[in-house]
Amino acid sequence: MGPLRFMFLLCLSAAAMSMVRSEDPYLFFTWNVTYGTISPFGVPQQAIFINGEFPGPNINSTTNNNIVINVHNNLDEPFLVTWHGIQHRKNSWQDGVLGTMCPIPPGTNYTYHFQVKDQIGSYIYYPTTAMHRAAGGFGGLRVNSRLLIPVPYADPEDDYTVLIGDWYSKSHSTLKKFLDSGRSLGRPDGVLINGKSPKGDGKEEPLFTMKPGKTYKYRICNVGIKNSLNFRIQGHPMTLVEMEGSHTVQNTYESLDVHVGQCFGVLVTADKEPKDYYIVASTRFTKTVLTTKGIVRYTNGKGPASPEIPEAPVGWAWSLNQFRTFRWNLTASAARPNPQGSYHYGSINITRTIKLINSATKVDGKLRYAINGVSHVDPPTPLKLAEYYGVPDKVFKYDIISDDPPADAVDKVTLAPNVMNMTFRNFIEIIFENHEKSIQSWHVDGYSFFAVSVEPGRWTPDRRRNYNLLDAVSRHTIQVFPKSFAAILLTFDNAGMWNIRSELTERRYLGQELYSSVLSPARSLRDEYNMPDNSLLCGIVKGLPKPPPYEI
Template sequence: MEGLCSLISGLNLKVITINGMFPGPLINATTNDFIHINVFNNIDEPLLFTWNGIQQRLNSWQDGVSGTNCPIKPGTNWTYVFQTKDQIGSFFYFPSINFQKAAGGFGPIRVNNRNVIAVPFPKPEDEFDLLIGDWSYDSYKANPLELEQWSRVAIQQVPTGYRVLPDTILMNGKGAYGNPMAKAYESFTVTQGKTYRFRISNVGTEFSLNFRIQNHQMVLVETEGSYPNQIVLDSLDVHVGQSYSVLVTANQNEADYYIVATPKLVDLNNTDFKGLVGVGVLHYSDSVTPVSGPLPDGPDPFDIEFSVNQAKSTRWNLTAGAARPNPQGTFNVTNVTLSQTFILQSLGAEIINGSFRHGVNNVSYYTLDTPLKLADFFLNGSGVYQLDAFPTHSVNDNASYGVSVVSGIHKGWHEIVFQSKNFAFIDSWHLDGYGFYVLGFGNGDWTPEQRNTYNLYDPVVRSTVQVYPGGWTAVYAFLDNPGMWNLRSQLLKHWFLGQELYVRVFDADPNPAKERPPPENLLLCGIFDESLTPTSSPSPPPFAG
């Protein structure tokens, strides 16, 4: 599973490959399929995979993050089994621990519709998976402590807000067209007059990216398993962890055209950042004219209003078919009764016990050796974590470590407000196990009066949402999926350094139709030995206050 991939001439970079491929192979499924994925871990450290956007109905045992699964040890294998239930759309997978995503290991997932449920557009001539993302030549650290030490030194030596920027933007693991040092570039062949579906995912670690195709408009048709009102776009902002589908019609002269991805909030006129441009080629099948001239312009990368307006214009198509045989609009949020409100303030650069950390509400998540899901099932969490010690409405005075687990009311409507008032960049939040309704965006501190600005009529549903600098984003989530679910920043360094928590959705009914029991191949680790007998457990770090 591990190999060397030469992305740039003269550089042999350590990457994680799957079946010899970087990116990894496509998982091509149909809604309601059961998927069996046997992972052989041939790298020299523990490994987990998570399935970004796949909701794991009734089955958080297969979620593949540190709070739910023991890692697959080097030299061993483990089989994931999950169902792609109630979803039709574009997703991706990636390794979830030890900063491994920065070294690859990611790949696309398609969940196709059954014949009885039509998607709201004609079948395209072909479909293309396009994984875009930032890449750093030296960002992968086999020893997580190295990254933490590097981060701590960096934050002490430079002003607050300093970012160590990635080196380049890749498209399907390939460098930029026109870069004389690049070994390869991505190219898609189309036939004039035909329409194609591009499934685009931002698999990067830090940058929101603006995506565009020279001389071609795009029709937005899908957001992570939801179908919006179709809008025509010249360019599309794809934030870290997000997936979209767009339709592109090859309606130009027979020639080749640039495909471009550029980061938001980065001055590309600065010569230090010239490499931060991903470039591929849209090749017409009968073209004899190579691409030439300047790259197509996108919006001003510092124009946040452009991005916010595009996000607000992405609205649910209430008449489109859903994964069940009824329209998306069957599930509306116009008159819901809220069970809980979580107000989550992202923690900027802080030093906690001598280490540089990120976190939420001044709590930096402390990863235990024992998965929370194991402790919850066998010990009701006793001795491993303290339920609801995490402050969901306020910020502690002093930043601290904590094992952050909050109760989510089963089958309750939850309002979650993400705030980034101290950030100078675009954050991105993801909730495993669910899609949430994206209600609105705003500046400054969120207040209850902001509810008057929510779009409650046709908010789009997705599992990853952006939070703009100095602002807030509000979502509704209906927690009907029992389990232990990760709520995290998709910015890899932030997640790795503590910007996450877990939501425990508990149903006391032992009926396996409500939540599946542990799998027969359950891995054990932490305080559990092979006989499931608890051993001593280290005390988790205390919460401040």
């Protein structure tokens, strides 16, 4: 072989190796979804297991990893999983909700493929079909920072996922029948911590252990379906360091209100007397407070936990004041090396204001929940597929609700698919206005938003004077207190069909959700991926040839 040919082949080999190295790492999982039996309150009941685990396995990933999960549905019903808080840049095809995907039929499998692109932090996954979330199928999903990006705190001794949530002893199918018949779910039966309801008698095995003098990270996520929960660790203050993918100013708290769908990352140091301590989770804003507690044990511990557990706060004003203390860490880098505060969201002009009012009413004598007078109904054909195949008019109508509805618009409710057109890359203000006496929790798929205000009363433009336009935390789920509003700001720069929903499963199931259609005028792969080859087809598009793919 001549020297020139050798050098040519060497250059080709180097280029190929560079291309291989340039692709981000892949993580592969195979999940078998089955029914199983648990007895958290002493009575056997059916639950949803993943690979024989309840809760499901924890996904441990790093920024920009490609995650490939082959989900085998061994249930007797269609099934879908959503990756709550993962933005799926340009890829709403993997969002795992009925507006974007056909559910996985029983006895079949589907392989999700998504990338945790430019994200860090603590997230969860859970089912979105029927009332499956009330039976399990949920778990933790963490995205660790790349080694080259500094994290604004020292590496903890260990990293624990704490899944807290309310729980019903009735089966998910029974709960679904309640809602289908027009009944509310009523009060849950208790609270679980990582799928358990410890007796709190000090005799059970510890949920977590800590070495004296060491600091641990706890990722606390509310995977419940209805109730906000207060979380605390007996005798141990918690330093908040991360919230739903954002590093925060490191304030210290004795307890934290964690609303449905929210995740907090805290640091806890084992610097107290070496013995057992209780971690406590209890319901908030309920007439009857449900509490559960589990053991955290020092490795050299020599005594039981004190029976006197710290009291939970009272009233939602306390929770509102706690929200006001949450601040974005402007000097910390997130998934990229530039500081979080380099994005001056407060200097961007708002191009559109959308007010979303939730309501509860009855339609034909049955309970329904609505947004701006429309109670969402999932059609047999997913909205995204209808749009992609060019037949949206056969499935849904755009913009059947207005941006600024009158207060009485919620009195008359229409059942229909609820889809709003959003202009690609516009900077939008969304107001969640709660006229009811119960607390709400809202989530926006595909995006992080700036939670600039949560305040009592009705929203008016004058309320903008009190917005936090400097260091509001960038997050994906926000609570709205009774007779109050929440204001968020975000740029609709992620093309696709994205779900905006109540995190309270009863309300979402009965219509309190909508979809935002974000179309790129360029119809280019630079803005949105093509439909995956393995996409399931259903409804009126089943059997149709795929439309021509987008091009670069």
